[in-house]
Amino acid sequence: MSAAAEGFAEARLEILRQGPRQTPHFETFTVSVPAEAKVLDALDAVWAERDHGLLFRRACHHSSCGACAMRINGRERLPCITPYREAASERTPVRLEPLRNMPVVADLVVDVSGFFERMSASDLVITRVAESTLPLSVDPLPAGFEPRQIVAPDDIPELTRFETCIECGICVSVCPSMAADDGFLGPAALAGIHRTREATPDRVEAEHLLDLADSEDGIWRCHSSFECTAACPQSVDPAGRIMSLRGQAIRRRWKRLWGM
Amino acid sequence: MTTSPSVVVIGAGSTGAATAHDLALRGFLVTVVERGEIASGTSGRNHCLLHSGGRYAVTDQESARECIAELRTLEAIMPDLLERNGGLFVALNEEDLAFKEKFLAACEVCGIPARELPLDRVRKMEPFLNPDVLAAVEVPDGVFEPFHFCLAFLATAKTNGAEVRTYNEVLELRTEGGAVTGLKVRDHRTGVTSMIGADLVVNAAGPWVGEIAAMAGLSVPVTPTPGVMVTMDVRLNNLVINRLNRPADGDIVVPQRATSIIGTTSWVVEDPDLISVPPDHVSRMLACGQQLIPAVAKVKVRATVAVARPLVTKTGGDTRNVSRTFECFDHAAEGVEGLVTIAGGKTTSSRAMAERVADVVCAKLDKQVPCRTRETALVSYRNYYR
Numbered sequence: 001m002s003a004a005a006e007g008f009a010e011a012r013l014e015i016l017r018q019g020p021r022q023t024p025h026f027e028t029f030t031v032s033v034p035a036e037a038k039v040l041d042a043l044d045a046v047w048a049e050r051d052h053g054l055l056f057r058r059a060c061h062h063s064s065c066g067a068c069a070m071r072i073n074g075r076e077r078l079p080c081i082t083p084y085r086e087a088a089s090e091r092t093p094v095r096l097e098p099l100r101n102m103p104v105v106a107d108l109v110v111d112v113s114g115f116f117e118r119m120s121a122s123d124l125v126i127t128r129v130a131e132s133t134l135p136l137s138v139d140p141l142p143a144g145f146e147p148r149q150i151v152a153p154d155d156i157p158e159l160t161r162f163e164t165c166i167e168c169g170i171c172v173s174v175c176p177s178m179a180a181d182d183g184f185l186g187p188a189a190l191a192g193i194h195r196t197r198e199a200t201p202d203r204v205e206a207e208h209l210l211d212l213a214d215s216e217d218g219i220w221r222c223h224s225s226f227e228c229t230a231a232c233p234q235s236v237d238p239a240g241r242i243m244s245l246r247g248q249a250i251r252r253r254w255k256r257l258w259g260m
Numbered sequence: 261m262t263t264s265p266s267v268v269v270i271g272a273g274s275t276g277a278a279t280a281h282d283l284a285l286r287g288f289l290v291t292v293v294e295r296g297e298i299a300s301g302t303s304g305r306n307h308c309l310l311h312s313g314g315r316y317a318v319t320d321q322e323s324a325r326e327c328i329a330e331l332r333t334l335e336a337i338m339p340d341l342l343e344r345n346g347g348l349f350v351a352l353n354e355e356d357l358a359f360k361e362k363f364l365a366a367c368e369v370c371g372i373p374a375r376e377l378p379l380d381r382v383r384k385m386e387p388f389l390n391p392d393v394l395a396a397v398e399v400p401d402g403v404f405e406p407f408h409f410c411l412a413f414l415a416t417a418k419t420n421g422a423e424v425r426t427y428n429e430v431l432e433l434r435t436e437g438g439a440v441t442g443l444k445v446r447d448h449r450t451g452v453t454s455m456i457g458a459d460l461v462v463n464a465a466g467p468w469v470g471e472i473a474a475m476a477g478l479s480v481p482v483t484p485t486p487g488v489m490v491t492m493d494v495r496l497n498n499l500v501i502n503r504l505n506r507p508a509d510g511d512i513v514v515p516q517r518a519t520s521i522i523g524t525t526s527w528v529v530e531d532p533d534l535i536s537v538p539p540d541h542v543s544r545m546l547a548c549g550q551q552l553i554p555a556v557a558k559v560k561v562r563a564t565v566a567v568a569r570p571l572v573t574k575t576g577g578d579t580r581n582v583s584r585t586f587e588c589f590d591h592a593a594e595g596v597e598g599l600v601t602i603a604g605g606k607t608t609s610s611r612a613m614a615e616r617v618a619d620v621v622c623a624k625l626d627k628q629v630p631c632r633t634r635e636t637a638l639v640s641y642r643n644y645y646r
Contacts, residue, residue: 059304
């Protein structure tokens with residue numbers, strides 16, 4: 001290959017190809033990408049320059065849609081915010097595989113219908129009233145940042161904010177309980193139930209959601225590995241929320257036992 | 261029994277998604293073909309701004325009126341998919357300040373509610389805003405998430421019988437006797453190529469409409485005009501923050517979940533398939549973002565994106581001055597029946613774009629059914645994958 005243009009670097013991707021048309025195998029591509037490229041930029045380049053038949057999911061390219069989640073070098077991540085350089089320092093070529101615990105459609109695309117069905121059951125609405133401090137961050141805040149309380153003036157309604165969960169499916173892919181039992185509601189939906197219960201003023205709905213969490217396919221299936229919390233790119237902490245739901249379910253059982 | 265006319269929509273970005281919804285609601289047999297995932301082209305990568313129209317009030321009043329009307333409609337049909345916190349237009353220097361009266365007057369003409377806020381209140385609402393702000397005008401800007409926006413339209417279209425074929429790339433348009441009668445697609449999942457017949461084809465391929473039209477020997481005056489957006493690692497604003505002046509590079513910071521997105525720049529490309537982010541555009545966005553929100557300097561960049569807007573070019577000149585409204589092209593005017601192109605516009609106006617093109621489809625296929633998308637609430641985006 002000729003010398004890379006200034007500011008560009010060579011990216012090598014080893015992509016799992018599979019689907020109705022072929023048996024699973026890895027195919028390696030080499031493309032030129034900007035030095036600061038993310039893994040998804042490299043994948044976009046493979047698609048644009050080499051193979052329109054390469055299947056992968058993508059939309060926002062800035063971690064708000066959740067579509068592109070996959071395994072990068074064996075670990076679930078969002079390729080839109082993972083620098084190619086960082087991934088290549090772990091392993092070259094960078095290995096790309098689809099999420100686990102969901103049926104494969106082809107190449108890097110999985111069938112997310114079961115995932116979204118479970119999310120629907122959680123009743124999680126993506127817009128909710130904001131926890132009213134800035135700055136908001138997915139990761140620990142950089143040094144020098146103090147949260148500042150927003151004083152909402154009387155004549156404007158409360159601020160709203162989208163949920164931090166982007167429904168990317170990473171937590172389901174890493175979950176050992178999900179791998180063992182495909183009836184399990186899974187970390188994202190249970191975290192969604194926890195969030196909805198925090199937000200809803202409707203006690204009947206809140207009770208109904210706790211019934212669902214406390215059901216056969218709910219919180220008791222979790223093996224408490226905390227893999228979901230470790231992998232979540234949005235710091236939603238599904239495992240922590242599942243533990244919290246367990247506490248709520250047990251308290252409710254005690255109350256019922258004592259006729260409270 | 262007569263069967264409904266069949267319409268194939270090319271593209272599952274915001275325009276194609278809204279068009280599929282409108283046509284399905286009017287009783288057409290709708291098939292959407294999209295070569296990638298939903299919103300995998302321009303729509304997915306847009307700035308997430310639900311336009312009040314304030315940005316265009318002074319320079320492009322047709323777009324401004326369209327924005328405020330569509331914003332009200334979207335608030336009614338997808339209330340759970342919008343952050344409706346409003347937006348601020350802020351003056352940072354004397355030139356901005358001089359623009360204020362013109363801006364307020366233009367907003368009034370366009371029907372955009374705009375009011376100047378006391379600065380102490382603005383500083384409370386936006387603690388990271390440049391403390392040297394000289395004036396701030398509030399407008400009803402909002403925020404959406406483009407992928408979910410498109411999914412909601414398509415989920416509703418599917419409820420009304422539409423079929424959506426993702427990973428199906430258009431290879432050619434079938435023409436018979438000077439009319440487009442269908443198209444040939446490759447299903448990339450299986451590698452199988454097949455023909456889909458259609459009474460009419462709607463070309464809603466965004467910046468790629470020219471490539472589709474060329475398959476029928478036609479051209480459309482659409483210029484792929486990319487912009488760069490820089491997403492910061494931290495959310496620093498509650499409301500959308502705009503610079504109170506004419507549209508310019510780096511004049512806006514849109515909040516999205518736990519991030520803030522600075523945008524944008526503007527240049528012209530030939531091929532919208534792969535657009536590299538020019539590094540100097542990123543540094544320019546960071547510099548502009550710091551003027552509005554100085555704390556941008558303390559925060560890491562989370563992602564950078566470049567994506568092509570499909571601007572309709574009526575005359576030559578600067579892309580910043582091209583109207584951001586849309587056009588519907590019935591190619592019968594150029595001697596090719598059966599193909600209509602809808603282009604330009606923006607995600608905020610996609611429902612109106614769909615209404616316009618669906619009206620044309622109705623007239624051409626002699627099926628007069630009124631548009632119902634203004635009053636039809638969309639189903640949950642999660643239903644799309646059912």
